[in-house]
Amino acid sequence: MRAAVCREVRQIAIEELDEPTPGDGEIKLRMVATGVCRTDLSIFQGHLPVPRPIVLGHEGVGIVEAVGTGVTRFSPGDSVVCSIIAGCGDCFQCRRHSSALCENVTFYTGKMLDGTTRLSKGDEAIHSLSFQASFAEKAIVPERSAVRVRKDAPLDKLAGLACGVSTGLGAAMVRDPVEPGASVVVIGTGGVGLSVLMGAKLRGAAKLIAVDVNPTKLEKALAMGLATETIDASQQDVVSVVRSLTDGRGADHAFDVVGSAGTLEQAVEAVRPGGHVVLIGLAAAEVGTELQTSALLRQKTLTGTMGGSIEPRRHIPEFVDLFLAGRLDLAGLMDKSYRLEEIGQALEDLEEGRVTRGVICFDD
Ligand SMILES: [Zn+2]
Ligand SMILES: [Zn+2]
CATH class of the missing domain: 3.40.50.720 (NAD(P)-binding Rossmann-like Domain)
Structure with missing residues (x-):
């Protein structure tokens, strides 16, 4: 699969990676679109430390292509918004409906929730940003940070709900x-x-x-x-x-x-x-x-x-309903769409203030 890999600060390029396989409790998505967020830019610029090589992107929306062992809430064909909030569901904070403060989830490690990596290029391990790595044709995400949304919602308009728009x-x-x-x-x-x-x-x-x-x-x-x-x-x-x-x-x-x-x-x-x-x-x-x-x-x-303090499985479907009822102009927030190959341009446009929200659309 094709992915935008960031190997150095201010360097990003399309590479062919191995087809990823979902692990226990994970789902595999065919990406439909992904927002380009300021956090991706900050990492690209070197302001936030992450292990590299890494696939950035954390505002992904896609269609379930396969599910790993133990996955109960998703089946192939489901429409999914990937939330940056991946609460464990069981810690002190999660039990208080504060998944955004989950004690068992650490951002920016480049690893999945079990501490291993899921992307690779031959023998080389490639890191994933925020359990998503959505600047790629396929993504492996934990079931617990994925939110199923209505099938009649145009997924490409929902990319921001993964992070920036839901935060606001x-x-x-x-x-x-x-x-x-x-x-x-x-x-x-x-x-x-x-x-x-x-x-x-x-x-x-x-x-x-x-x-x-x-x-x-x-x-x-x-x-x-x-x-x-x-x-x-x-x-x-x-x-x-x-x-x-x-x-x-x-x-x-x-x-x-x-x-x-x-x-x-x-x-x-x-x-x-x-x-x-x-x-x-x-x-x-x-x-x-x-x-x-x-x-x-x-x-x-x-x-x-953190992330608007939302409970993703409750609030994201509510935001989708409001969007489809014409009460949230999510489409109006986006002013430019790009193809994956144009990721460098998308980051530059964001850095230069030429766009409010850029979206990468995967067309096949
Ligand atoms: Zn973000
Ligand atoms: Zn937790």
């Missing part, structure tokens, strides 16, 4: 459910930020304030009807504009999708006393912060989310 929707709908009539600030309006706005709008937020330094992204938020106000953070003071838009008080919710030095402080200052701040983005492996502790005395709540 989940932040505003699950982690910190926005109330009807609320005011919401979203710092960083790429694919995840637009998804936060989409979730907040769906929940009935009255004021949707989009913040970015890229005017094109702000225009897209307006064009999609996902922002009622925009702030260009390269030209305007975010905190004072948010206050002026919220009766001088500050917003009810702020979501920091950027996660670079200074953005979290901005989010905390932009919410009213008693307001909520959710950190979603992480611009580098380690980002420090200098928060004014008085914010906490003003009863502001500060938290974060």
Whole structure:
């Protein structure tokens, strides 16, 4: 099978790998599409350490081609969205419906859940990103991170639900459910930020304030009807504009999708006393912060989310239903599709801010 293999930082090329076989509790998918996420880019750029050679890609959707031993919930032909959340189902966190915090799953090891690799090229072991390695024609994924979805859903439109789009929707709908009539600030309006706005709008937020330094992204938020106000953070003071838009008080919710030095402080200052701040983005492996502790005395709540804190098997089918009912414009989030051979271009377009969400489509 063909796969995009990353052997060095800033190097990715199509190679012919061995046809993979699903292990115990795993399914084999013929990929239909996969999103290209900022995390793939961060690894490509060398900002997140992973073992190489590795096949990146973690926003895969596909059709079940074969199932391994012990698989009970899937059969060949099923439509699947692969979630980045692969809870074991049995640990302290999973039993509390916090699969995103599963104590038995470690990301970025390049290994499957049993600690071995599943991809190979002759004698050489090839690693898989996030138990998916979706930049390949076939993928082996654990049954427990796979979500079966309605057969009438166009799979290529659902790629983002594996990671970025679910993270954004989940932040505003699950982690910190926005109330009807609320005011919401979203710092960083790429694919995840637009998804936060989409979730907040769906929940009935009255004021949707989009913040970015890229005017094109702000225009897209307006064009999609996902922002009622925009702030260009390269030209305007975010905190004072948010206050002026919220009766001088500050917003009810702020979501920091950027996660670079200074953005979290901005989010905390932009919410009213008693307001909520959710950190979603992480611009580098380690980002420090200098928060004014008085914010906490003003009863502001500060938290974060992994993957939108969703329970994939419950929430992803709900998101699909909302999409098919015309209430979530998942298709509108995607602005460019590529073939697998164009993966280098897709990563470059994302890096240069030329696309919001790129999708690789596998055509046969
Ligand atoms: Zn991702
Ligand atoms: Zn667990």
